[in-house]
Amino acid sequence: MTTLARTSTFRAELVATARLAAPLAIANLLQMAVYASDVMFISRLGAKQLAASSLAVAIIALLMMGLNGLTGAVAPLIAAELGRRRHAVREVRRSTRMAMWLAVGLGVVCMGVCLMGGSIMRATGQDPQVVALSSRFLAVLSISVIPMAIGNVLRTFVSALGRPVFATVITGLEILTNVIGNYALVFGHFGLPALGLDGAAASSISTAIVTVFAYALAIRMDRRLHRYRIFGRWWRPEWVRARQMLALGLPIAATLMAEGGLFSAAAFLMGRIGEMQLAAHAIALQIASFAFMVPFGVGQAATIRVGYSYGAGDRAGVARAGWASIAIGMAFMVVSASLMLLAPGAIVSLYLDPHQAKNAALVGFALEFLFVAAIFQLTDGLQAVVAGVLRGIQDTRVPFLIALLGYWVAGFGTSAALAFWTPLGGLGVWIGLAVGLTVAAILLLARWMRRDAIMARHPDMAEPPMPVPAPEFSPV
Numbered sequence: 005m006t007t008l009a010r011t012s013t014f015r016a017e018l019v020a021t022a023r024l025a026a027p028l029a030i031a032n033l034l035q036m037a038v039y040a041s042d043v044m045f046i047s048r049l050g051a052k053q054l055a056a057s058s059l060a061v062a063i064i065a066l067l068m069m070g071l072n073g074l075t076g077a078v079a080p081l082i083a084a085e086l087g088r089r090r091h092a093v094r095e096v097r098r099s100t101r102m103a104m105w106l107a108v109g110l111g112v113v114c115m116g117v118c119l120m121g122g123s124i125m126r127a128t129g130q131d132p133q134v135v136a137l138s139s140r141f142l143a144v145l146s147i148s149v150i151p152m153a154i155g156n157v158l159r160t161f162v163s164a165l166g167r168p169v170f171a172t173v174i175t176g177l178e179i180l181t182n183v184i185g186n187y188a189l190v191f192g193h194f195g196l197p198a199l200g201l202d203g204a205a206a207s208s209i210s211t212a213i214v215t216v217f218a219y220a221l222a223i224r225m226d227r228r229l230h231r232y233r234i235f236g237r238w239w240r241p242e243w244v245r246a247r248q249m250l251a252l253g254l255p256i257a258a259t260l261m262a263e264g265g266l267f268s269a270a271a272f273l274m275g276r277i278g279e280m281q282l283a284a285h286a287i288a289l290q291i292a293s294f295a296f297m298v299p300f301g302v303g304q305a306a307t308i309r310v311g312y313s314y315g316a317g318d319r320a321g322v323a324r325a326g327w328a329s330i331a332i333g334m335a336f337m338v339v340s341a342s343l344m345l346l347a348p349g350a351i352v353s354l355y356l357d358p359h360q361a362k363n364a365a366l367v368g369f370a371l372e373f374l375f376v377a378a379i380f381q382l383t384d385g386l387q388a389v390v391a392g393v394l395r396g397i398q399d400t401r402v403p404f405l406i407a408l409l410g411y412w413v414a415g416f417g418t419s420a421a422l423a424f425w426t427p428l429g430g431l432g433v434w435i436g437l438a439v440g441l442t443v444a445a446i447l448l449l450a451r452w453m454r455r456d457a458i459m460a461r462h463p464d465m466a467e468p469p470m471p472v473p474a475p476e477f478s479p480v
Contacts, residue, residue, distance in 0.1 A: 017328040018331065024166075027171060028168050034175035034179055036297050039061075040290055041182050041186060046204055047356065051279060051280065055279050057286075059275060064149070067114040069261050069264040070258070071110055073257035074106060075249075075253065076160055078102075078157060078160050079304065082100070082311075083307065083311025083312050084312075099249065104238070106250075108153075110153075129275075129276055141201040141205055159174075159219065166228070167229060174218045174219060185207025252398060258404045265411070269419075273423050280365050281430040284430070287352065287366075288377060288434075309396065330386070330393070337384070372431050373430065376437070376438055383438075390445070390451075397455060419436025422436055423436075
């Protein structure tokens with residue numbers, strides 16, 4: 005192939021990846037807006053309530069990362085099945101059905117862990133008053149786990165089938181539902197009682213249920229999606245497929261939990277340093293998470309795009325899809341890092357009034373943490389995209405080990421050391437986060453550079469096959 009032809013093909017892959025990634029990234033950003041709406045309402049209840057919600061969210065977010073990571077294994081499976089184009093309708097239906105089974109079964113387990121949240125918080129030395137508020141909030145919020153997990157499966161299904169815009173629209177509906185719910189239940193409007201933190205949890209539950217019904221309606225109304233009949237014979241088990249999904253999904257879940265666990269552990273470290281720093285951490289993390297949602301969406305698209313070529317046995321297509329995704333992710337993170345460095349005060353003011361004297365210390369801590377977040381934007385985005393690329397070639401076990409080494413040995417070790425054995429305090433925690441993300445990004449990129457050796461172990465990739473183009477679906 006000539007250089008011009010290769011360039012043209014790479015450009016085409018860039019466009020195809022961007023078309024798939026854009027609605028997914030927007031949906032992720034909108035999802036963060038759902039969480040941000042909770043923070044904005046709760047922050048007006050007071051620093052203690054914000055700290056309590058931060059601890060509860062640290063636990064439930066970690067559990068949901070693992071649950072969504074495990075059931076999210078349906079994405080590379082569906083993509084590979086579509087790439088092979090052999091009995092795709094039947095195989096996609098089986099994969100999606102078993103993903104929903106796992107969402108329900110493991111969701112029950114996650115709810116049980118949430119009910120033990122108070123004991124977990126007390127064991128880590130948190131303020132007893134904060135624990136009392138947080139454990140009650142977490143117990144109510146746990147009811148949303150199963151509908152949230154099912155919604156994630158349905159979102160993955162519509163995205164892999166070329167309808168990612170449904171995820172964008174439905175997540176927009178989530179924002180509206182959650183804002184109305186918070187407005188009505190947190191402070192008491194529309195004739196409803198003011199429930200405070202419990203109102204925010206109740207709003208999240210109703211939002212999760214509305215989301216599931218919205219996806220079910222969209223799938224029923226769309227001709228292409230409806231033909232898979234994913235809700236048909238939902239009671240019928242496919243144990244071989246379930247085992248396959250567990251083998252692929254458990255390392256993904258463990259990887260996401262290792263990363264999410266690092267940030268959750270950071271919240272608990274902050275809780276031991278001080279209530280004010282914990283509240284500032286919640287705000288800065290919310291902002292950094294907004295930026296992260298774009299490369300995370302690119303990584304989701306990369307899993308699907310790479311999976312198409314992987315299922316078709318097209319090594320060159322795998323490489324193109326992977327590098328195109330990395331390029332898109334890095335381009336955005338340069339922009340987000342610049343915004344955090346150039347206008348941090350304006351960003352923080354979306355959450356707090358910086359002119360109020362009572363917020364002075366809180367704003368100061370948040371600005372410190374946000375400066376470190378700006379520094380690690382590139383490596384955070386890189387590790388998110390490369391992890392998604394590796395999932396596309398169904399490589400999940402070694403990335404999990406990399407996650408443990410990077411996030412916990414390098415990241416948490418540095419955070420704890422700097423927080424408690426230096427005067428840095430909370431700032432040291434955030435420096436540790438930067439170290440962990442950077443180490444993980446470097447090691448994952450090195451793993452991607454060895455992709456030919458990894459793919460050679462798969463029987464369908466052992467011999468170079470005739471290239472088969474990845475399926476092209478309309479994004480609407």
